[in-house]
Amino acid sequence: MMKRVFILFFVFVSSVSQAQVSQSDKMQWFGDAKLGIFIHWGIYSVDGTDESWAFYNKKVPYPVYMSQLNRWSAENYHPEEWARLIKKSGARYTVLTSKHHDGVALWDTKAVPSSKKRNAAPLSAAVRAPAKRDLFTPFAEAVRKEGLKLGVYYSILDWSHPDYPGFRKDSTRYEIKKEPERWENFCRFNQTQLSELMVQQNPDLWWFDGGWEHSAEEWKAVELGNMLRNQNPNVIINGRLPGQGDYDTPEQNFPIERPKEKYWELCLTTNDNWGFQFQDKNWKTPKEIVTIFADVVANGGNLLLDIGPMADGKIPAEQVRILEELGRWNHKHEEAIFNSVGGIGAGHFYGPSTLSKDSINLYLFLPGNATGPIEVKGIKNQVLKVEILGTATNVPFKVVGKISWSDKPGLLFIDVPNDPQLLDPVMTVLKVTLKDPLKLYSGTGGL
Ligand code: GLC
Numbered sequence: 001m002m003k004r005v006f007i008l009f010f011v012f013v014s015s016v017s018q019a020q021v022s023q024s025d026k027m028q029w030f031g032d033a034k035l036g037i038f039i040h041w042g043i044y045s046v047d048g049t050d051e052s053w054a055f056y057n058k059k060v061p062y063p064v065y066m067s068q069l070n071r072w073s074a075e076n077y078h079p080e081e082w083a084r085l086i087k088k089s090g091a092r093y094t095v096l097t098s099k100h101h102d103g104v105a106l107w108d109t110k111a112v113p114s115s116k117k118r119n120a121a122p123l124s125a126a127v128r129a130p131a132k133r134d135l136f137t138p139f140a141e142a143v144r145k146e147g148l149k150l151g152v153y154y155s156i157l158d159w160s161h162p163d164y165p166g167f168r169k170d171s172t173r174y175e176i177k178k179e180p181e182r183w184e185n186f187c188r189f190n191q192t193q194l195s196e197l198m199v200q201q202n203p204d205l206w207w208f209d210g211g212w213e214h215s216a217e218e219w220k221a222v223e224l225g226n227m228l229r230n231q232n233p234n235v236i237i238n239g240r241l242p243g244q245g246d247y248d249t250p251e252q253n254f255p256i257e258r259p260k261e262k263y264w265e266l267c268l269t270t271n272d273n274w275g276f277q278f279q280d281k282n283w284k285t286p287k288e289i290v291t292i293f294a295d296v297v298a299n300g301g302n303l304l305l306d307i308g309p310m311a312d313g314k315i316p317a318e319q320v321r322i323l324e325e326l327g328r329w330n331h332k333h334e335e336a337i338f339n340s341v342g343g344i345g346a347g348h349f350y351g352p353s354t355l356s357k358d359s360i361n362l363y364l365f366l367p368g369n370a371t372g373p374i375e376v377k378g379i380k381n382q383v384l385k386v387e388i389l390g391t392a393t394n395v396p397f398k399v400v401g402k403i404s405w406s407d408k409p410g411l412l413f414i415d416v417p418n419d420p421q422l423l424d425p426v427m428t429v430l431k432v433t434l435k436d437p438l439k440l441y442s443g444t445g446g447l
Contacts, residue, residue, distance in 0.1 A: 026234050027246060027263055029149060030205070032339050033092035034297050035330070036151065037323070038207075038267055038306035039082070040274040042100050043068035043129070045311040051275040052101035056159055056168055066160070068311075069104060074131040077313025083142035085315065089323040090330030092338070094143055095151030095207045095304060098136050098197055103160030107136035107200065111192040114162045114185075123160060140201045149204040152197055156219060156241065157210035161186055166213055176218065187220055194224060198231050208241040216242035238265070254292055258299040258342075265302040268292065270319050276308040283318045286325040290427045293326075293337075294365040298352030300342035325426065332390035333429045336363035344440060348378045359437035363389070364414075364430040371418040374430070380409045380439040388422050389429040409441050 044051040046068035047060075055065040086094050099105045103113070108126035121127050126134045143150045158164045163186040165172050176183045197203070206228060211219065225244035228235055239245030239261070247263035254266060270289070271280045284292075289305065296303045305326075307319045330337060336354055343353025344362065351367040366374065386397045395415055402410030414430060422428075 022233075023246075026236065029092070030236055030247070030302065031263060033149070034302055034337050034340075035089070035091040035293065035326075036093040036095060036265070036302060036304040037086045037089060037091045038153075038274075038304045039094065039096045040100070040306060040308045041106070041135070042097055042102065042275060043072050043104050043125075043311075044100075044102070045276040045308065046071050048276055048278040050273070050277075051097075052155075052159065056101070058168055058170075062168075065102070069125070069129050072125060072129040072131055072311055074125070074129070074133075074135060074311070074313045077131075077135065077309075079139040079142040080145070082139060082309070082315065083146045083148065085320060085323055086143075087146040087148060088327040090327050090334075090337075091148070091305075093149035093151055093205065095153050095205065096136065096139055097153040097155075098201075099155055099158070099193070100153075101155045101157055101159050101210055103155075103158040103164075105136075105193070106134070107197065108134040109193055109196055111189050111196065113160070113189065137200060150201065151205035151207050152201055152203040153207040153209060154194065154197065155210040156190060156208055157213045158186075158190075161189065163189070176214075183218070191220075191224065191227070195227065198228060202232060203235065205236045205238070206241070207238045211240045211242050216244075254295055258301065262300075263302075264300070265304050266292070266296050267304040267306060269306045270322055274306055274308060276310050276316065281318075283322070286322055286329070287426050289322060289326065290329055291367065294352040294427060297337055297340065298343045298354055298365070329424065329426050332424065333363075335361070336365070336389055336429045336431065344376075344378070344438075347442060348440065349376050355438060360434055362432040362434065362438060364432065366416065366428045366430065369423055369428050371416045371423070374414040374416055376412040376414070376432070378409060378441040379412055379432075379434070380407075380441050381434040381436055383412060384433045384435055386414050386433070387431050388416070389431045390424070391422050393422055395430070403447065406447050408443070408445055408447070 040051055042051060044054065049060055054060040055062045098107055103123050105122065105124035109122045109124050112120050112122055114120060125131050140150055157166060159167055163182045165174055165176060167173055174182060219242060221242050221244050225237060225241060228237065236246045237244050239248045247265060248259040248261035249265055249267060250259055251267050270284055271282045273280050293303045307315055309315045339357060340354035340363065341357055343355055349364055352365040354363045383397060385394050387394045395417065397412060397414045399410040399412055
């Protein structure tokens with residue numbers, strides 16, 4: 001009896017630890033990647049209207065919205081240039097919309113929307129747009145050539161599909177309870193499309209969207225998740241396929257508290273829209289983007305920064321500029337960002353911070369490029385040196401308020417000179433080298 005219990009216990013413990021090891025192995029590249037570039041490209045870039053939501057919210061009649069497909073020629077689409085720019089930005093992965101909520105596929109799908117219309121043409125750019133080619137696969141190939149990881153965005157809801165219940169905000173096609181076969185038909189369609197993408201693109205990451213319209217059970221989320229993981233056990237799935245996610249996906253607003261999931265990714269537009277819109281000139285500045293990025297990384301997350309190419313395939317000049325500036329900054333501050341872990345938290349330093357994985361180097365991101373005495377609290381270690389990262393310049397520092405016979409640390413003051421030669425035009429980063437791995441004090445102080 002004892003022996004059996006022991007064996008059972010052993011099997012349980014080893015399977016638990018195996019599962020944990022493989023999850024952290026699987027998530028390793030993602031956790032280290034820090035920056036990804038999101039791309040929303042679809043027929044909505046032709047007229048520059050809201051991606052899919054334009055007809056759902058009745059801003060534009062459905063036939064007018066869909067007519068953009070007949071005008072999508074993508075004549076200046078050079079996916080190798082996209083991939084090169086993404087690489088240059090410092091990003092380690094990229095996610096392209098294979099199909100948004102409007103149901104238009106960028107790849108050459110063979111899945112036809114309705115079982116009743118066997119001869120109907122698939123709803124894809126490859127077949128129905130003047131572009132007349134697969135717009136997804138050449139990008140995937142270029143991405144691999146640059147050594148980047150590939151993510152496939154797929155909207156699991158499809159407001160164009162005749163067997164999908166949802167259509168516009170105030171109209172639906174049917175109720176699943178009343179017409180279960182119709183829903184089954186739609187689920188088979190999704191499955192076919194996902195297996196096409198899975199086989200053709202072999203993504204490193206699936207970025208699902210639109211899961212909010214149905215339950216995990218209705219989506220058959222477990223089956224879908226199993227299908228994708230069986231094909232590639234290392235594949236990562238975002239948190240929008242209900243119940244299947246490996247990580248959380250807050251959107252647009254940086255959370256005040258870090259999300260509960262160990263892994264998370266903030267997706268963020270560069271202006272106010274995901275896709276290209278002519279009138280939207282509300283660009284975030286490189287300073288603003290880097291400030292958000294540093295905050296994300298300091299809180300253990302990734303940033304998925306969005307761009308929306310124009311209908312002809314060109315990336316708007318402002319977005320090119322943002323990505324290039326980000327690339328310059330990332331290159332200079334590489335060690336503070338990539339392969340780092342979250343830092344020491346708000347009570348210790350009034351700004352974002354990260355740590356090297358061995359906890360010997362502490363990186364401080366100076367908000368608003370602050371200069372003068374910069375205060376850091378609770379560091380118990382001896383500080384060996386402080387340098388302005390990327391400049392090979394050491395700056396003076398001192399410790400004040402240390403009581404010689406108490407084990408409470410003093411306050412570290414770093415004197416950052418107001419010298420434009422030394423400060424980064426976007427955000428300056430300090431590297432604090434400690435004598436040994438960081439030991440933090442975070443009590444109420446005193447003796
Ligand atoms: C939302 C929107 C969608 C966009 C996505 C990106 O879910 O529905 O339009 O693609 O956010 O995160």
